[in-house]
Amino acid sequence: MTDLPGIVITGASGRMGQMLINTVLGSDKCKLVGAIERTGHDWVGRDVGEAMGGLTNGVIVTDDALEAFSRAQAVIDFTAPAATVAFSALAAQAHCVHVIGTTGMTDDDISKLGAAAHHCTIVRAGNMSLGVNLLTKITKMVAQALDDDFDIEVVEAHHNRKVDAPSGTALMLGEAAAEGRGVILADVSESGRDGITGARTRGDIGFSAIRGGDVVGEHDVMFLGDGERIILRHVASDRSLFAKGALKAALWGQTQKPGEYDMMDVLGL
Numbered sequence: 001m002t003d004l005p006g007i008v009i010t011g012a013s014g015r016m017g018q019m020l021i022n023t024v025l026g027s028d029k030c031k032l033v034g035a036i037e038r039t040g041h042d043w044v045g046r047d048v049g050e051a052m053g054g055l056t057n058g059v060i061v062t063d064d065a066l067e068a069f070s071r072a073q074a075v076i077d078f079t080a081p082a083a084t085v086a087f088s089a090l091a092a093q094a095h096c097v098h099v100i101g102t103t104g105m106t107d108d109d110i111s112k113l114g115a116a117a118h119h120c121t122i123v124r125a126g127n128m129s130l131g132v133n134l135l136t137k138i139t140k141m142v143a144q145a146l147d148d149d150f151d152i153e154v155v156e157a158h159h160n161r162k163v164d165a166p167s168g169t170a171l172m173l174g175e176a177a178a179e180g181r182g183v184i185l186a187d188v189s190e191s192g193r194d195g196i197t198g199a200r201t202r203g204d205i206g207f208s209a210i211r212g213g214d215v216v217g218e219h220d221v222m223f224l225g226d227g228e229r230i231i232l233r234h235v236a237s238d239r240s241l242f243a244k245g246a247l248k249a250a251l252w253g254q255t256q257k258p259g260e261y262d263m264m265d266v267l268g269l
């Protein structure tokens with residue numbers, strides 16, 4: 001039992017944090033050794049099981065990330081961009097695998113992960129589910145097969161607490177479509193249409209975001225031609241699939257060399 005890899009969960013009180021804690025506690029392949037929240041959060045100092053409304057489990061929520069990481073083999077991090085950049089430096093110092101689910105990271109944030117990846121294994125993906133990663137592959141294939149006669153639009157829907165748009169998944173799908181077309185997404189990306197926008201530019205990849213209620217995550221990639229449309233869709237109905245994917249990545253990362261990886265690598269897609 002003691003030889004099982006120890007996992008730390010950051011953002012312990014969050015929607016994904018709590019799901020991840022339950023997933024780790026329910027696994028016979030790893031053990032929970034730490035739970036992190038931001039300084040000043042009212043969970044800091046409390047037993048995480050009790051804070052989640054259940055039985056105590058002996059893991060006390062802390063804001064001392066480096067101390068917790070130094071007792072762990074992997075950190076699973078679904079928090080916010082600035083926190084994730086800071087955690088990556090600490091995970092590198094502690095030589096832990098860093099699994100990153102956080103979305104909304106800028107190019108500058110992502111470039112900062114590069115230094116940490118010299119010392120530790122980083123697995124980062126905007127979506128940890130098998131279905132979305134497969135959809136990403138399929139999107140690239142379809143985009144490769146069709147030309148600009150088909151307009152590409154990515155439409156996503158999420159719950160009303162989500163703070164970033166387009167979603168990390170939508171951007172993954174957009175990147176895949178752009179790769180399939182042999183173009184750079186930044187050169188053709190179109191989002192936030194409003195007002196007199198003019199006609200659609202041929203070759204653009206459009207993004208639309210719906211926010212409301214408790215939607216877990218839905219993504220459509222639409223290829224719209226004259227007289228026909230192809231619509232590829234993924235619907236997530238339970239956050240546990242992201243948590244299971246992240247845990248798979250944390251365990252996979254135990255045998256990898258330092259560097260930056262994604263869920264395609266983990267899933268062998």
Ligand SMILES: NC(=O)C1=CN([C@@H]2O[C@H](COP(=O)(O)OP(=O)(O)OC[C@H]3O[C@@H](n4cnc5c(N)ncnc54)[C@H](O)[C@@H]3O)[C@@H](O)[C@H]2O)C=CC1
Binds near residue numbers: 100
């Ligand atoms: N890649 C994937 O498969 C998925 C990614 N996500 C992403 O995960 C992130 C979190 O999503 P939710 O759990 O829904 O958000 P949330 O708002 O419920 O949770 C975020 C948690 O991070 C904590 N946090 C923020 N800064 C911190 C810091 N400096 N130190 C420690 N904790 C800190 C907050 O206190 C909060 O508990 C978002 O970026 C979301 O898009 C969500 C689901 C799946």
Ligand SMILES: O=C(O)C1=N[C@H](C(=O)O)C[C@H](O)C1
Binds near residue numbers: 127170217218
């Ligand atoms: O914030 C969320 O909830 C989700 N975020 C990820 C994203 O931005 O794509 C993954 C999933 O769709 C849920």
